[in-house]
Amino acid sequence: MSVPPSDTSKRPTQAEAEQAVRTLLRWAGDNPDREGLHDTPARVARAYTEFFCGYEIDPAALLRRTFSEVEGYDEIVLLRDIRFESHCEHHLAPIIGRAHVAYLPRQRVVGISKLARVVDAYAKRLQIQERLTAQIANTINDELEPHGVAVIIESSHECMTTRGVHKPGVSMVTSTMLGVFRENSDTRRELMAMLNRPAACEF
Numbered sequence: 338m339s340v341p342p343s344d345t346s347k348r349p350t351q352a353e354a355e356q357a358v359r360t361l362l363r364w365a366g367d368n369p370d371r372e373g374l375h376d377t378p379a380r381v382a383r384a385y386t387e388f389f390c391g392y393e394i395d396p397a398a399l400l401r402r403t404f405s406e407v408e409g410y411d412e413i414v415l416l417r418d419i420r421f422e423s424h425c426e427h428h429l430a431p432i433i434g435r436a437h438v439a440y441l442p443r444q445r446v447v448g449i450s451k452l453a454r455v456v457d458a459y460a461k462r463l464q465i466q467e468r469l470t471a472q473i474a475n476t477i478n479d480e481l482e483p484h485g486v487a488v489i490i491e492s493s494h495e496c497m498t499t500r501g502v503h504k505p506g507v508s509m510v511t512s513t514m515l516g517v518f519r520e521n522s523d524t525r526r527e528l529m530a531m532l533n534r535p536a537a538c539e540f
């Protein structure tokens with residue numbers, strides 16, 4: 338379920354994007370020509386480039402550099418507490434959360450930063466959390482062909498805190514378990530024990 342980067346040739350121009358922001362400023366009830374808002378359309382267009390840079394990244398390609406000389410290591414690799422920032426596709430509101438990514442290597446391992454890069458490549462798009470979770474897991478599964486992959490995401494959705502139902506403090510938790518993590522309850526338990534251990538380092 339790895340999604341190819343979108344067709345950027347169909348993107349509007351920067352001037353069109355800025356014009357759309359001016360329309361939204363007027364929709365909000367303000368005057369885009371007043372001094373304080375003069376540069377806002379350009380700033381918002383720049384911010385969108387940053388928020389949604391994941392469309393320019395092929396997540397699978399991030400996992401192509403692997404290391405096979407890992408003799409003697411045949412246990413779970415877990416990268417936990419990967420902070421990410423995303424936006425929900427329903428309200429364009431921020432989703433702020435942490436992802437925990439684990440896999441049980443078959444032969445090849447990948448540089449751990451690449452797991453965090455895969456998280457960001459999908460997070461920096463318009464998302465719903467269930468799809469974000471599944472995309473990360475499926476991409477790792479397809480590229481590394483490990484014995485199993487587990488992705489757990491905990492996050493806060495600002496569309497639920499700053500608008501709408503207004504419920505701060507609520508977190509959404511999703512998981513995708515593939516291979517041994519899905520089939521073997523002992524392996525899943527081992528992962529949960531690793532996740533529940535206190536962090537070894539302060540951030």
Ligand SMILES: Nc1nc2c(ncn2[C@@H]2O[C@H](COP(=O)(O)OP(=O)(O)OP(=O)(O)O)[C@@H](O)[C@H]2O)c(=O)[nH]1
Binds near residue numbers: 465466494496501502
């Ligand atoms: N399952 C899921 N729902 C999400 C996610 N992000 C936002 N939502 C929800 O998407 C739903 C969209 O519901 P709608 O009824 O179409 O929109 P709305 O009228 O703005 O809904 P309210 O947020 O209840 O005001 C809301 O219930 C959001 O809380 C997500 O990642 N996963």
